[in-house]
Amino acid sequence: MSFEGIHRVYFLGIGGIGMSALARWFQHEGYAVSGYDRTPSALTDALINEGMPVTFEDTLESIPADLKDAQKNSLIVWTPALPKESIQLNYFTSKGYSLKKRSEVLGMVTRNFYTIAVAGTHGKTTTSSLIAHLLKDGGKPVAAFLGGITQNYQSNLILGDKKSKEKSVVVVEADEFDRSFLRLHPNEAIITSTDADHLDIYGDENTILEGFGEFTKLIDKKGKLFIQFNAADRLGESRLPKIVTRKYGLRSEGIRAENIQAKAGSFLFDYVDGDKVIKGLELFIPGFHNVENALAAIAIAIEQGVSDEQVKKGLGSFKGVKRRFEIHVNREQLVYIDDYAHHPEEIRACLSSVIAMYPASKLTVIFQPHLYSRTRDFAEGFSESLSLADEVVLLDIYPARELPIPGVSSEMLLENIQAKEKVIVSKEGLMDYLAKSNPEILVTLGAGDIDRLVPKIAEWMNSRQKLNAV
Known part of the structure; x- marks a missing residue:
């Protein structure tokens, strides 16, 4: 069609x-x-x-x-x-x-363009948004269909310049849900992670790995695959395509980051790929996981002819994506971060980075589980990752497309959470609870409607700062 x-x-x-x-x-x-x-x-x-x-x-x-x-x-x-x-x-x-x-239409839209597809169970939106920004800021014609609202462009759609004589490179997220990514036609691809997820669709971990294997076969034979090294290990050599495949990661032997420093509000690092080194990069969307996402984005930008100086400038000006490690308040002993994390590995990555940035402060986490099936399938992992916090506040499960599953609720997570303080509260009672809790470093997590509470929480945190300053 x-x-x-x-x-x-x-x-x-x-x-x-x-x-x-x-x-x-x-x-x-x-x-x-x-x-x-x-x-x-x-x-x-x-x-x-x-x-x-x-x-x-x-x-x-x-x-x-x-x-x-x-x-x-x-x-x-x-x-x-x-x-x-x-x-x-x-x-x-x-x-x-x-x-x-949507996936069919996106495949039709991008069929006639040089397409860079970003796949993975975590990190797609940040990585694809950063690629688009590095290309656009580096003067390259680019169009991007994104899974979040970029702070730089205040949109989930970035369009190329109609006056440009060059055809735009198209950046798309390759969504594994419902096997949507199998309808795309990528020239180059990134796989950020291959952790088990969407088991309501795939059934088991091996089947989702098979799905990613099928996705790699869609990459143009003259193209390249950039894959996070742990994701590559999980996928296995037999599922990797017979094309140029580059591995990246914080501890990768290929494309990697060195001299990483966590600061309050940013991460410093060097990009290293063999003899290619770009020193003194600063990323203002904090997190070890975001440094890893940046490695893949930088590799693609270099492939597309963006210079080292343009990479450094573009990385420094990237403001991130709404609800991806979005810092709303950042003052001494008073920080509020909101993140879309809704999988145990995403939560672990987010909280580990927060702890590295603010090691001496009490960490309070508010988590809204997303989907009954996901809560059931990864209950142990959720409890383990949330145990990184000092205080955990659980909201009720956000059902999204699902009907309730008997016996599945936020209660099943609470028992195994090892945080010093843990509680289940309603959305209506959350603000009263926070007023009594008096958090220092506050993080909200979830993919449901928890985002509707963010403005109110941010306003309250800022008002506390003003009161404390008087």
Whole structure:
């Protein structure tokens, strides 16, 4: 299928981070774009302000009039997170509309571009955003479909300059959920991690590794794969493609970081790749895991002709991605960091970095588990990684697309957490609890709706600082 003859595009789940990036691209290309989502959000507000009609009612009446009986020139993009009983989804299916998943459409969009695909169970958004920034800041034509809102561009879509005579390099996130990454056509690829996740889709760890193995086979035979060295070990040599494959990591023998220094608000390091050394790099999105993400991004930027000085400048000006180790308050003995971490390894990476930055301070963590199935499948890992904190506050599980599973709740994590203080509180009671707890270093974690509490928590932390300063 091509987009020839298509005049209007309707998104079922337009408020999703990946869906909204595609919606913005189609609007930029001149299509009439509209959509449905279950609940309003900052993203749907932004899309409405950009001129895209959005409805929040899953009814036939809320479908735009010009979309009805317009099967021949309409494209319906839908997300697998949509319930099967969705009225609109069933209407478009029964009426013979062209329905495509986001991953299919993204594959179609990028088919005619030189594509850099970033895969991995953790680190995709930060790595792809940093690649896009290094290329754009380095004067290279680039377009990027991202899984988060970059602080530099305040968008999940970065577009190339239409005046440029060079064709843009396209950077995309290769999402393993629902095997979406198998629809892409990468020229080069990065794999940041291959930890077990999405077992509701894959069933077991070996099957997800097989999925990543299939993804590597999609890389152009003249292309390259950059893979984190632990991820490569987990994948195994038999699953790696017969193309140039470069390993990277903090302790890798290939592309690596040396002389790492953790500061309050940044990490310093040297980039080393054989005889290639770039010294004195400073990354203002802290974390050992982000240094590792930066290694992959720098390697790609160098491949694309970005100079050492441009790399250094671009890295120093990168402001990060919303909800990826996002520092909201950073004052002496009073710090607030918010992160999207929702997997035990992500939590471990985040908290280990916070401890390295603030080793003498009490660490309080608020965690909202995401999905009943993930909580069940990785309960032991969650309890172990959260035990790095001095104080753990658990919220109820955010169900997302799932119905409750009997016996699965935040309670099953609490018992095995080894923190000095641990408690379960409601979202409604959180602020009262924090007022009594008086945290020093506070971290919020989760992929659900915990982000709606962030502004209130940040405001409260700042007000405490002002009171303490009087």
